[in-house]
Amino acid sequence: MTSSITRRWLRGGLLITMILVVLAEVLFLYSTYNDLYGGVRQAVLSRFSTIEGQLRATGTAGDASEISASRSQALRRIVELFDEKEKFELMLLDPSGTVLITSSGTFSQELADGNDVYQAMTGDSGTGVSTFRTSAGERVMAVTMLVPYVTDGISAMRMVTSLTLVDRQMIQTTLLSVGIALVVVGVTVANGLFFLRSIVRPLGRIETLATRIAAGDLTVHLPQPRYNDEIGRLCATINQMSDALAETERMKNEFISSVSHELRTPLTSIKG
Numbered sequence: 001m002t003s004s005i006t007r008r009w010l011r012g013g014l015l016i017t018m019i020l021v022v023l024a025e026v027l028f029l030y031s032t033y034n035d036l037y038g039g040v041r042q043a044v045l046s047r048f049s050t051i052e053g054q055l056r057a058t059g060t061a062g063d064a065s066e067i068s069a070s071r072s073q074a075l076r077r078i079v080e081l082f083d084e085k086e087k088f089e090l091m092l093l094d095p096s097g098t099v100l101i102t103s104s105g106t107f108s109q110e111l112a113d114g115n116d117v118y119q120a121m122t123g124d125s126g127t128g129v130s131t132f133r134t135s136a137g138e139r140v141m142a143v144t145m146l147v148p149y150v151t152d153g154i155s156a157m158r159m160v161t162s163l164t165l166v167d168r169q170m171i172q173t174t175l176l177s178v179g180i181a182l183v184v185v186g187v188t189v190a191n192g193l194f195f196l197r198s199i200v201r202p203l204g205r206i207e208t209l210a211t212r213i214a215a216g217d218l219t220v221h222l223p224q225p226r227y228n229d230e231i232g233r234l235c236a237t238i239n240q241m242s243d244a245l246a247e248t249e250r251m252k253n254e255f256i257s258s259v260s261h262e263l264r265t266p267l268t269s270i271k272g
Contacts, residue, residue, distance in 0.1 A: 017188050025181050032173050036166050037141070041129055044088070044143040044159045051078055051157065055149055064150065072152035079103050088161045093117065093144070095155040110134040111142065111160050120144040120156055131163065139163040206235065213242050 058074040075092055082090045082103035089111065090103040097117045099107045111134070119128025126146035133139050144158040 014189065014192060018185060021181050021184055025177060028177055029174060032177075033170065036170055037131075037163070040141055040161060040163065040166060041143060044141075044161065045127075045145070047084075047088070047090075047159065048143075048145045048157060051075070052148055054078060055147070055151075065152075068150050068152040071149055072154050075147070075151060075154055075157075076101055088159050091158040091160070092154050093156040093158055094153055097121065097156075099158075100154065108134075110136075111140065114140075114142040114160075116142045116144040117156065117158065120146055139167055202235070206238065210238060213238070213245070 055071050055074060058071050079090050079092055079101050080103070082088075085103050088103070091107070092100045092102075094100055099112075113132045113134075114130030116128035116130040119130070120126055121128075126148075128144045129141070131139060131141050140160055140162055142158060142160045144156050146156045147154055
């Protein structure tokens with residue numbers, strides 16, 4: 001009985017609980033991943049949008065070549081005066097993808113490994129995003145966006161940022177969520193085992209004593225459980241049945257004894 005009920009609980013309640021916990025964990029981590037890394041991408045695109053707004057207000061007078069040259073100069077000034085150099089590396093690219101100028105004044109070849117430039121140059125959206133590791137093992141995100149206006153010699157803007165802090169936060173969130181999931185499973189297992197013991201142990205005693213009653217031992221009685229639940233009422237019913245069987249057995253024995261006594265007297269007389 002014990003293994004059967006436990007096995008059904010393992011196949012039923014515990015398995016379903018674990019599946020639900022795993023699904024919730026996967027969905028939570030997937031949502032967290034999109035929020036964190038998608039937030040970095042949106043932050044870069046937001047800065048590109050600001051630069052685009054500045055270009056829109058630049059070089060509105062003159063012919064096309066003058067406007068193009070004016071916007072080119074404005075872009076170069078934006079890169080030179082870029083005030084978030086500690087967070088982002090802003091670059092300007094020519095039509096071939098070659099770096100023309102960077103906000104730090106230098107360019108590391110390690111930052112050229114992403115394929116975001118190719119995505120932006122060949123894709124329909126004019127935007128490319130890539131994530132890769134530098135030779136030092138640092139994960140970075142690069143976002144390239146084509147310049148929306150004709151600009152002399154400048155085709156695209158590229159921004160690169162480190163993902164170290166984001167990766168660290170993702171790891172911490174993963175460990176925390178996994179820990180919470182393990183606690184939930186542990187509490188479920190402990191609660192399930194406690195519940196099983198509260199049912200299985202009384203049923204085991206009932207089974208043992210019922211077997212003795214079936215074998216003819218009508219003197220046994222089940223202890224009254226602490227709770228007036230189904231098991232308690234079952235114990236009371238079995239005790240009543242045992243008492244009724246014992247009373248029936250007593251009446252049968254008295255009847256047989258009385259009949260034997262009544263038959264013994266005439267038989268003695270007949271024999272005499």
